[in-house]
Amino acid sequence: MPWFKGNLHTHTNKSDGDSSPEVVISWYKKNKYDFLVLSDHNHLTILKNNNTDLLLIPGEEITLNFPHAIHINAIGIKRLIEPTLKTSKIKTIQANIDNIIEAGGLAEINHPNFRWAITGDELTKIKGAHFLEVFNGNYNTHSYGGGGKKSVEEMWDQMLTEKIKIWGVAVDDSHHFTGEFSATRHNPGRGWIVVFAKKLTSESILKSLRNGDFYFSTGVKLNEISFSDNEISIVISGDEVNPGIANSFITDSKYTSQLITNNGEVLDEKYGKKIKFKLPTLKEEYKYFRTKITSSTGSIAWSQPIFFN
Ligand SMILES: [Zn+2]
Ligand SMILES: [Zn+2]
Structure with missing residues (x-):
């Protein structure tokens, strides 16, 4: 799509x-x-x-x-x-x-x-x-x-x-x-x-x-994000910085991605441009899961929450 x-x-x-x-x-x-x-x-x-x-x-x-x-x-x-x-x-x-x-x-x-x-x-x-x-x-x-x-x-x-x-x-x-x-x-x-x-x-x-x-x-641009019952998979493209000034696109940033749940608790954290988060098998206690990708430039991308119950 x-x-x-x-x-x-x-x-x-x-x-x-x-x-x-x-x-x-x-x-x-x-x-x-x-x-x-x-x-x-x-x-x-x-x-x-x-x-x-x-x-x-x-x-x-x-x-x-x-x-x-x-x-x-x-x-x-x-x-x-x-x-x-x-x-x-x-x-x-x-x-x-x-x-x-x-x-x-x-x-x-x-x-x-x-x-x-x-x-x-x-x-x-x-x-x-x-x-x-x-x-x-x-x-x-x-x-x-x-x-x-x-x-x-x-x-x-x-x-x-x-x-x-x-x-x-x-x-x-x-x-x-x-x-x-x-x-x-x-x-x-x-x-x-x-x-x-x-x-x-x-x-x-x-x-x-x-x-x-x-x-x-x-700023953070994604190439791909997909969700299944047991996994969230993300591919990061780079950073769009200061549109209107330089229209620059940065590809050498370092990225920290987090898997987040109830009250902002960080369940997992990974580095790199290709990320796969395994979701817990027992999901009852988790109201939602969402991800946040932070760049070394300070820019951020957030995915929407997914819900299982
Ligand atoms: Zn306004
Ligand atoms: Zn206003």
């Missing part, structure tokens, strides 16, 4: 991005993405004349900033969804997710650590969301946690351990396409997903997204 690279979270000047949808689209096209979601704040950005081979999947970042920063991406929607405020934080998150599902879209919980708005404990009370932003490209969304605050990856493990099926994603949340590209600007090319789908159509990509048929990355 072919693999398609895409970004689920991008802004244009239809909200607080610095560039027109056309400029944003051309950046992603030039950098060899296959599909893109333009997710402006409380705005459904749809181009009438899209003369590009970059597939655009309609989206919106449903945005509430008071009393809490609750931002939920609606992906694959056909109409604008107005933000809904309820009497509690959890009710507000849930109501917006429910609205997305009712509109036929996929719901992504964005950057929970932005203004430290949502905790792991709160996330375990939310139902029906499809994706969690394990990595968001902006420094002020604090993907890695710290100072006693969980990383979003730790929150993801907490949810999976509570048997909440939710797929992880890496996204750009890009706003800045002009001027200097630097760590303190919200530039594109930092986090993406690679989807295994029959063909490059909205229908096919959305179906694979719903099923969790994708991995997500901040």
